[in-house]
Amino acid sequence: MQIERITMREVHLPLVEPFTISSGTQTVRRVTILQLEDDEGVTGWSECVSGEQPNYSPETQDISWMVIRNWIAPQMLGRRFKHPGEIIPWLDREIRGHRMSKAAVEMGAWELQARRQERSLAQLLGGTRKRLATGVSLGIQPSPEKLVEKVREALQEGFHKVKIKVKPGYDVQYIQAVRRELGDETPLMVDANSAYTMRDLDVLRQLDELNLMMIEQPLAWDDVVQHADLQAQLRTPVCLDESITCLDRARDMVRLDSGRIVNIKPGRVGGFAESLAIHDFCCEKGIPVWCGGMLESGVGRAHNVALASLDHFIIPGDLSPSRRYWQQDLVEPAWEMDEKGMMQVPFDQIGMGRQVQLDRLESMAVRSEMLER
Ligand code: OSB
Ligand code: MG
Numbered sequence: 239m240q241i242e243r244i245t246m247r248e249v250h251l252p253l254v255e256p257f258t259i260s261s262g263t264q265t266v267r268r269v270t271i272l273q274l275e276d277d278e279g280v281t282g283w284s285e286c287v288s289g290e291q292p293n294y295s296p297e298t299q300d301i302s303w304m305v306i307r308n309w310i311a312p313q314m315l316g317r318r319f320k321h322p323g324e325i326i327p328w329l330d331r332e333i334r335g336h337r338m339s340k341a342a343v344e345m346g347a348w349e350l351q352a353r354r355q356e357r358s359l360a361q362l363l364g365g366t367r368k369r370l371a372t373g374v375s376l377g378i379q380p381s382p383e384k385l386v387e388k389v390r391e392a393l394q395e396g397f398h399k400v401k402i403k404v405k406p407g408y409d410v411q412y413i414q415a416v417r418r419e420l421g422d423e424t425p426l427m428v429d430a431n432s433a434y435t436m437r438d439l440d441v442l443r444q445l446d447e448l449n450l451m452m453i454e455q456p457l458a459w460d461d462v463v464q465h466a467d468l469q470a471q472l473r474t475p476v477c478l479d480e481s482i483t484c485l486d487r488a489r490d491m492v493r494l495d496s497g498r499i500v501n502i503k504p505g506r507v508g509g510f511a512e513s514l515a516i517h518d519f520c521c522e523k524g525i526p527v528w529c530g531g532m533l534e535s536g537v538g539r540a541h542n543v544a545l546a547s548l549d550h551f552i553i554p555g556d557l558s559p560s561r562r563y564w565q566q567d568l569v570e571p572a573w574e575m576d577e578k579g580m581m582q583v584p585f586d587q588i589g590m591g592r593q594v595q596l597d598r599l600e601s602m603a604v605r606s607e608m609l610e611r
Pocket of ligand 2: 429431454455479480501530
């Protein structure tokens with residue numbers, strides 16, 4: 239394939255409700271949607287998942303825009319690739335880091351490749367499952383009572399896993415309240431987004447008593463060593479998110495036992511090729527994986543759904559229907575789940591299996607730019 243043109247469009251999507259994690263609250267999701275076109279006129283779509291603020295990773299939407307426009311596109315445009323798996327090694331030669339920006343382009347190329355081959359992205363990636371169990375990620379709530387109410391609603395809607403964001407002061411009491419009201423068997427986990435240090439061991443030990451499926455990224459966002467010290471003192475599996483930026487970090491995690499579960503976000507690790515490598519490695523090592531979310535629009539969600547259809551994504555992902563995030567999604571049909579909390583993978587459709595609402599995207603765009611050779 240040969241990419242001839244990349245059109246970047248940034249849109250600001252108001253969230254149905256604000257989302258609070260340990261490092262900040264957001265009410266609007268800024269996303270950049272990429273439209274790739276090849277020499278045969280085939281189009282591929284993708285979404286850049288970097289943040290508004292550098293409070294999850296150092297990458298942001300503004301940085302990604304610059305990186306894609308000034309560094310990645312000039313490397314990509316007009317160059318012939320036999321397979322989208324060649325893209326990241328090529329980009330990595332001259333550009334260090336910036337995985338989310340690279341991923342946006344790489345994942346667009348996979349989507350384009352699926353369309354060229356007239357098959358689904360899920361099939362191209364090697365997915366096997368046609369229905370996926372969904373999970374929800376609940377932001378930090380103002381009170382334990384409010385959290386209990388949210389978890390109850392989520393379970394009634396059919397979600398198979400409830401992830402609760404925590405930070406110091408909004409942790410043990412909150413989760414205890416949920417356990418007390420909703421029982422010990424509810425599939426609960428917490429995500430700290432690096433809100434703790436080893437000085438908080440007491441609190442982390444209390445969370446360890448609450449029968450959680452896992453504790454996600456308790457310590458520093460770039461650490462795999464202190465997490466090993468922590469894991470050695472907990473029964474609950476530690477799950478790494480921020481720290482796993484590539485296959486090598488997953489190898490480090492296993493070697494050091496700094497975590498026992500991996501949250502794979504294709505954007506964070508540089509796209510699909512790296513995600514598949516981490517998936518295969520974790521499968522071989524008996525490490526469960528699940529697909530995380532970055533408050534994606536329906537475009538990024540489509541990519542997550544396709545990836546999560548692979549065999550070893552054995553834990554429900556942060557995979558919620560469009561209505562939990564947006565009044566109106568950027569794709570049609572919107573993402574939905576059934577009353578059993580299952581989401582259909584568009585396995586027998588072409589590409590990501592969703593239509594981008596181009597008119598809407600264009601009219602909403604706060605900036606757009608067409609990059610050509
Ligand atoms: O840590 O998993 C995270 C959203 C933005 C940044 C980081 C995270 C999240 C989520 C949202 O938890 C999950 C979703 O998209 O539903
Ligand atoms: Mg996380």
